[in-house]
């Protein structure tokens with residue numbers, strides 16, 4: 001265990017209580033019951049002297065918010081604009097910018113907006129100062145790690161932003177014991193990460209360098225804190241469960257400005273809520289510690305694309321694949337996705353763990369043979385292949401050439417992202433929806449219903465089945481660990497998360513591009529709704545993954561958390577009774593106007 005890392009956090013705590021109290025300002029808004037948050041145009045907005053005080057409390061790390069492409073709005077021909085535009089498809093550049101967001105907005109839902117001010121936190125003490133300031137002045141507070149929220153929950157106009165980007169230490173432990181758990185919990189290998197770290201940082205340290213495994217996200221540029229609070233799925237989640245299920249301990253700053261530890265022994269209710277209860281609702285997480293495990297020898301996958309020559313043939317292809325999946329792939333070895341498109345194509349992008357090339361080939365050969373035996377029905381448009389290689393090379397850009405390196409001067413070698421994720425960088429969403437599909441649909445007598453619904457949905461829009469985001473087929477231990485999180489229990493019964501989404505290229509304000517074709521964008525959104533409706537026919541009350549879901553989902557409490565919602569709401573009321581931490585469709589957000597500025601429930 002690394003003592004230095006723990007001591008740095010612990011040493012900060014007594015000092016934090018010495019920060020100046022801002023209780024006098026709070027009184028003007030009524031204790032514990034803020035009715036309306038203030039905007040820069042309101043008389044209650046802090047004056048310059050008060051902002052200067054905050055700036056000195058956070059070591060000077062307070063900046064005014066400016067739009068991501070502000071340089072292009074004011075001086076489109078200048079070098080600053082050219083530099084921003086040349087980096088706009090680099091996810092690590094975007095998250096380096098104070099107002100950067102990974103997606104550039106969502107039709108009729110949200111548009112990226114800079115905060116009025118941003119605290120670029122370096123320490124938990126900086127976070128405490130920002131939280132106290134926001135609470136005391138009735139400000140709209142926003143928390144951001146990387147800006148990877150599809151729902152736009154890490155940006156808001158007229159707000160104070162707490163950004164954790166600069167807090168990126170990663171530390172491995174041989175034998176970690178959560179604080180206060182000495183008598184109850186055996187020491188375990190683990191990794192601690194400050195909240196601004198991204199999964200690539202952890203994969204480099206844990207897998208590439210140390211030869212072990214940590215459960216994180218598929219997308220390497222996603223932040224550790226946001227993903228764990230989402231639940232969090234990676235390619236190998238069928239074998240290891242959600243990232244949240246591997247959380248041993250968190251350090252966070254709650255709405256009252258306290259630095260708290262949350263683990264199985266200390267604040268266990270908060271610990272549970274952080275495990276999938278949604279980012280930005282519980283406090284500002286400053287550090288997380290996750291269990292690590294042995295690394296399997298092999299990782300690999302199965303890829304390729306098949307086009308059916310008629311709708312009938314496509315229906316047969318879907319039915320055959322479902323049967324094959326049920327028989328051979330519904331187990332901890334297989335994750336990631338297939339796509340079913342309106343062009344009658346099936347695209348395989350599956351990922352495996354623990355299987356070498358001969359074993360994978362023997363497994364897949366019957367399915368590949370079935371396709372190639374019917375050239376009158378199917379064309380193989382991208383070669384069908386499968387295999388496995390050393391798992392330790394999975395996140396090593398020197399060895400895995402599906403990773404794109406961050407090539408910026410001074411950054412080369414520090415980060416990389418999957419070429420398959422490139423299309424998402426800067427994308428503008430027309431629509432997005434997701435549904436957990438129960439494993440009962442794979443039973444032989446139900447497969448026809450499933451195949452028909454998938455085919456019907458694919459007439460409107462491409463449907464992706466993410467097998468690693470449904471945990472049916474996982475081991476009893478993995479299911480038990482994920483059951484002990486706040487994520488909707490529907491995930492345990494689901495063999496896959498169906499995702500239907502689409503959009504277009506970057507639409508950041510100031511980005512030079514033709515005007516958006518709004519009619520086409522709205523028609524695209526309706527097509528997504530129609531495709532989703534076809535799947536809802538067979539899963540009317542489907543659960544949905546909080547961080548990959550429909551902004552407009554009206555039954556979000558049930559969809560994201562199911563039977564866990566009431567318990568989450570009680571924990572929210574205990575730690576944040578005044579709703580300081582508001583996000584769209586976050587726990588307790590039903591008490592607030594859509595923008596989080598007006599409290600709409602009597603108190």
Ligand SMILES: Cc1cc2nc3c(=O)[nH]c(=O)nc-3n(C[C@H](O)[C@H](O)[C@H](O)COP(=O)(O)OP(=O)(O)OC[C@H]3O[C@@H](n4cnc5c(N)ncnc54)[C@H](O)[C@@H]3O)c2cc1C
Pocket residue numbers: 102103142143144145146147148149150153154164195217218219221222223224225226227229230231232233234278279280281283284285286421424425547548583
């Ligand atoms: C391109 C892309 C790929 C993705 N891939 C995956 C994937 O493979 N698997 C998966 O499960 N999900 C995936 N997601 C969803 C992603 O996990 C969530 O959006 C997650 O919340 C992002 O966290 P972040 O910190 O990176 O982003 P941010 O936008 O910075 O934060 C997201 C939310 O978490 C809150 N938050 C961030 N940091 C903190 C903190 N320190 N304390 C408290 N709250 C905080 C924010 O307030 C916000 O509400 C993906 C999203 C995108 C855009």
